[in-house]
Amino acid sequence: MSNKVIYAIYNDDDILMDAVKKTRAAHHHIEEVFTPFPVHGLDKAMGLAPTRLAICAFIYGLCGLSFGTWMMNFIMIQDWPQDIGGKPSFSYIDNMPAFVPIMFEETVFFAAHLMVITFYMRSRLWPFKEAENPDVRTTDDHFLMEVAVNNNEEELVSFFEGTGAVEVKVIEKH
Amino acid sequence: MYTFSSKLKTFSFVLMAVGLLGIGYGFLTAPKDIQEVEKILAADAHGNHHEGSSESEGAHAVSAEAKVKAEAEHTEHLTHVLHQLENKPWSALYVACIFFMLLSLGTLAFYAIQQVAQAGWSPVLFRVMQGITAYLPVGSAIFFIFLILCGFHFNHLFIWLDPEVVANDKIIANKAGYLNFPFWILRAAIFLLGWNAYRYFSRKNCLAQDDSNDNSFYKKNFNISAGFLVFFIVTESIMSWDWIMSIDPHWSSTLFGWYVFASFFVSGITTIAMVTIYLKSKGYLENVNSSHIHDLAKFMFGISVFWTYLWFSQFMLIWYANIPEEITYFVTRIQVYNLPFFGAVVMNFLFPVLILINTDFKRITWVLVMAGTVILLGHYVDFFNMIMPGTVGGSWFIGVSEIASVLFFLGLFIFVVFSALTKAPLLPKRNPYIEESKHFHY
Numbered sequence: 365m366s367n368k369v370i371y372a373i374y375n376d377d378d379i380l381m382d383a384v385k386k387t388r389a390a391h392h393h394i395e396e397v398f399t400p401f402p403v404h405g406l407d408k409a410m411g412l413a414p415t416r417l418a419i420c421a422f423i424y425g426l427c428g429l430s431f432g433t434w435m436m437n438f439i440m441i442q443d444w445p446q447d448i449g450g451k452p453s454f455s456y457i458d459n460m461p462a463f464v465p466i467m468f469e470e471t472v473f474f475a476a477h478l479m480v481i482t483f484y485m486r487s488r489l490w491p492f493k494e495a496e497n498p499d500v501r502t503t504d505d506h507f508l509m510e511v512a513v514n515n516n517e518e519e520l521v522s523f524f525e526g527t528g529a530v531e532v533k534v535i536e537k538h
Numbered sequence: 539m540y541t542f543s544s545k546l547k548t549f550s551f552v553l554m555a556v557g558l559l560g561i562g563y564g565f566l567t568a569p570k571d572i573q574e575v576e577k578i579l580a581a582d583a584h585g586n587h588h589e590g591s592s593e594s595e596g597a598h599a600v601s602a603e604a605k606v607k608a609e610a611e612h613t614e615h616l617t618h619v620l621h622q623l624e625n626k627p628w629s630a631l632y633v634a635c636i637f638f639m640l641l642s643l644g645t646l647a648f649y650a651i652q653q654v655a656q657a658g659w660s661p662v663l664f665r666v667m668q669g670i671t672a673y674l675p676v677g678s679a680i681f682f683i684f685l686i687l688c689g690f691h692f693n694h695l696f697i698w699l700d701p702e703v704v705a706n707d708k709i710i711a712n713k714a715g716y717l718n719f720p721f722w723i724l725r726a727a728i729f730l731l732g733w734n735a736y737r738y739f740s741r742k743n744c745l746a747q748d749d750s751n752d753n754s755f756y757k758k759n760f761n762i763s764a765g766f767l768v769f770f771i772v773t774e775s776i777m778s779w780d781w782i783m784s785i786d787p788h789w790s791s792t793l794f795g796w797y798v799f800a801s802f803f804v805s806g807i808t809t810i811a812m813v814t815i816y817l818k819s820k821g822y823l824e825n826v827n828s829s830h831i832h833d834l835a836k837f838m839f840g841i842s843v844f845w846t847y848l849w850f851s852q853f854m855l856i857w858y859a860n861i862p863e864e865i866t867y868f869v870t871r872i873q874v875y876n877l878p879f880f881g882a883v884v885m886n887f888l889f890p891v892l893i894l895i896n897t898d899f900k901r902i903t904w905v906l907v908m909a910g911t912v913i914l915l916g917h918y919v920d921f922f923n924m925i926m927p928g929t930v931g932g933s934w935f936i937g938v939s940e941i942a943s944v945l946f947f948l949g950l951f952i953f954v955v956f957s958a959l960t961k962a963p964l965l966p967k968r969n970p971y972i973e974e975s976k977h978f979h980y
Contacts (some may be wrong), residue, residue, distance in 0.1 A: 420897070450860070461854045 368513040369395060371498060372524040373506050373531040377403045380507040383527035384409045387511065398502040401490040417486075421479040428474025432467035456476065498535075506530075539823050540959045547950065553949025559943020564627035567938075572616040575623060621694055622933040626734060631930040634943035635684055636781060636804075637678035638793045638920045638951050639799075644806025645670040647770055647799075648735055648837075653740075653763035659833055661975040662825045665798040666814050668741050670806070672958030673951050675737070678730040685726050687779075689719045693927050698787045709789050711817075717784055725780060729773040734768040748967040757971055774799050782921075785928035789867045790855070797848040798924070804841035804886075805917045808910045813955065815903055823966055828901040829980040835900035835909075839890060842913060845920075846887040875934065878919050885916030889899045918944065919950075 374380040380403065387394055392408060409473075413498055430466070437456045445453040459494035484490060502508045517534060525533045569575050649667040652660040688696055698710045698717045699705045710717070740759055747755035775795030783794050791797075812832040817823050818831075856864045871879045887913050899905045926934045966972055 461850075461857050464850065464854065477901075 365392070367537040368517065369535055369537050370511045370517075370520050370524060371531075371533040371535055372509045372511065372527065372529040373501070373533070374509070374526075374528065375506055375530050379528040380509070381406065381409055382508060383524070383529065386527050387509070387523075388486040392511050392520065395512055398498060398508040399509070399525065400434055400503050400505060400507070403507075415482060417479060418483050420476045423473035424482075425471045426471040426480035427478075430464070430471070431468055432470030433495065434467055435470075488523060540817065540956075540960075540964055541958045542960050543820070546956060550949045550953040551958075553867060553945045553952070555941055555949075557942045557944075557946025557949055557966055560938050561627065561631060561946060564630060564937075564939030564942060568627050568846060569620060569623050571640075572613065572620050575616050575620045578592045578623070579619065579696070583823045590953045619933060622930045626933060626935075627695055627939040628695055629926055631941035632684060632695060632929075633918070633925050633940070634919050634947045635677070636925075637802075637918055638673065638947040639681050639946075640672040640802035640921075641805045641809055642671050642677055642951075643733060643774075644799075644802040644804070645810055646674060646733065646806075647767070647774075647803060648806055649764050650736070650763040650770070653759055654767060654832060656760075656971065658971050658974040659830060659978040659980075661808065661966055661969045661971045662978075663814060663824070663960070664744060664966050665835075665962055665968070666817065666823070667810055668737075668744065669955050669959035670809055670813060671737050671741075673732050675786075676950065676954050677947075678734060682730055685723060685920045689723055695925075696784055696787075702729065712967065713787060717787060722780055722784075725776060729777050732769050732773060732910060733766075733848075736762060736769075740766075744966060744969075747969065748963075750968065751972055753968075758957050778822050785925055786815070786867060789864065791852055791867075793848060793852055797845075797852055800841060800845035800848050801917050801920050804838060804845055805914055807834060808840060808913045810840060810907060812910045812914075817959070817964070819903070822905060825965060827978070827979050831903075832900045832980055833978075834899075835894055835906055837911060838910065839894035839900075842890040842894075845917075846883065849883065850888075870931070874932050875923055875927055878923050882916055882919045882923055885912050886920060889916075891914075910914045 372383065377399070380397070380399070383499065384394065384397065384406065388409070397406065397526060399406070433456075435533065441453055441456050442460065447453070451462060456463075484496065497503065498510065499506065499508055509524075511520065511524070521532050521534065548867075569578060600709050645667050649664065649671065652664070652667075687693065688699060691699070694700065698713070699719055704710050704714060727933060739762055743759045747753070747759070778795040778798040779790075782798060783790065811831065812872065814823065814826060815831065855877040856868055890909055893905060893909045894900055922936075922940075969975075
């Protein structure tokens with residue numbers, strides 16, 4: 365079985381958006397779209413599910429808050445409750461205001477860093493990762509839509525030529 | 539054009555009438571002399587003897603001299619409580635009066651910022667904001683009369699206005715160059731006139747812009763808004779010292795002005811959101827979409843956090859250093875006003891943060907109305923916490939006087955604001971950003 369795909373290349377984001385909408389309306393499955401910059405509304409036009417990264421960040425923040433609270437409680441109240449400058453270390457709540465800056469920073473730290481790491485993992489980004497660029501021009505000024513071919517090559521090529529593509533290529537994918 | 543529904547009008551009149559009755563009741567039932575106070579305290583005590591009587595009981599074997607001293611202390615205590623109870627209906631009125639006036643001022647500040655920032659989303663809401671700030675002239679007039687009554691010794695909210703107190707108090711006497719009635723009332727007059735002048739001219743220019751052929755009125759508004767914001771930030775700071783901080787004339791805090799600002803600024807933004815949602819639900823704001831509401835909700839969220847930041851910064855710095863002359867302010871609040879003091883943080887921070895952090899929730903009307911109600915009530919409690927401990931101290935209670943005062947000013951606020959909304963079309967015609975605003979989408 366051949367793994368042929370079509371590369372339809374555009375040089376304008378408005379034309380790309382129209383092409384994406386047309387392709388969706390014609391029920392061709394879009395594998396991927398490569399753009400040099402974020403195109404506003406492209407995810408909606410492609411029908412991509414919304415990201416859940418913010419929900420992750422909220423949970424990470426709660427973890428950070430718990431960690432900060434636990435750490436300060438263990439060190440300052442449980443393990444060695446010294447009298448430092450008359451600060452009350454009888455219970456956590458007694459000395460809580462002094463711990464708030466730490467609790468806040470831990471919350472932000474955990475939320476921010478874990479969210480970024482989650483983003484890298486989910487989008488498979490790391491140093492020495494081999495770039496998956498189908499055409500070097502897509503990082504500069506061209507837009508590329510990749511559509512799978514299912515024995516309907518001629519029909520697809522003529523369809524994409526009709527959507528304003530500056531170039532339509534059929535590529536054998538390994 | 540908006541038409542004031544007769545139901546809402548009746549509702550506002552009912553609120554004002556009920557409020558007036560309650561305010562009157564509060565003043566009539568306030569004790570007149572220490573005999574009445576003694577009766578009230580005896581009724582309150584019920585078994586758990588208050589300090590004065592248990593002290594004199596324990597002292598009956600001691601010399602007559604001690605007994606006389608205990609009695610004098612008892613009388614002093616009664617006089618102290620009497621002053622607090624006499625202040626109670628006045629303070630209740632003052633808190634509600636300043637809260638609604640400043641809420642309207644917060645809206646005006648937000649409006650001016652939107653003009654100067656050339657915001658592309660908010661012009662469809664300008665007439666709503668102008669409607670809310672229509673309360674400012676009415677509110678400031680009542681507030682100014684209240685300040686004059688304080689100056690003529692109808693009440694004892696500001697103890698530094700009492701010459702006898704000043705004579706016996708070195709700390710207050712040292713501040714007399716700033717805290718004296720003529721200078722104080724003059725400052726109040728200048729601030730109120732300045733704010734109202736901006737409101738008057740800004741609205742006038744905005745209406746004139748509708749019928750003009752060029753953008754000259756828009757540019758004029760831009761300039762006076764920038765000027766107003768400079769005037770505002772200076773006067774706002776001084777206003778907070780004059781009208782709120784001077785209730786505790788032995789205490790001072792440098793970030794107090796910002797703290798007060800954050801409190802009424804977020805209340806103002808919440809009010810804009812609530813009035814917008816109401817008008818939208820009645821079908822009057824066709825160009826306002828859920829993105830506009832979403833933006834307002836983001837401001838409610840952000841400024842709530844900002845308020846908390848200032849609340850905590852003020853509290854934590856003083857708690858940490860624990861300097862006796864500063865900490866008394868919070869000692870009173872934590873010991874005597876525990877629930878309102880920490881309850882305000884829950885209502886103004888915890889609740890909005892957990893509710894409004896969700897993007898989808900910021901577009902749901904009932905969620906916003908609920909969050910807005912809690913924020914507004916929370917900031918009323920915040921003003922209550924700032925004013926009451928210095929005027930009524932331990933004799934505080936959220937009873938008839940307090941609720942009635944809020945109802946009266948709420949009724950007046952609704953009446954004035956919605957009457958003002960009927961006076962001009964709800965959509966500015968020739969604002970340079972109106973098209974962008976109509977199609978605002980987030």
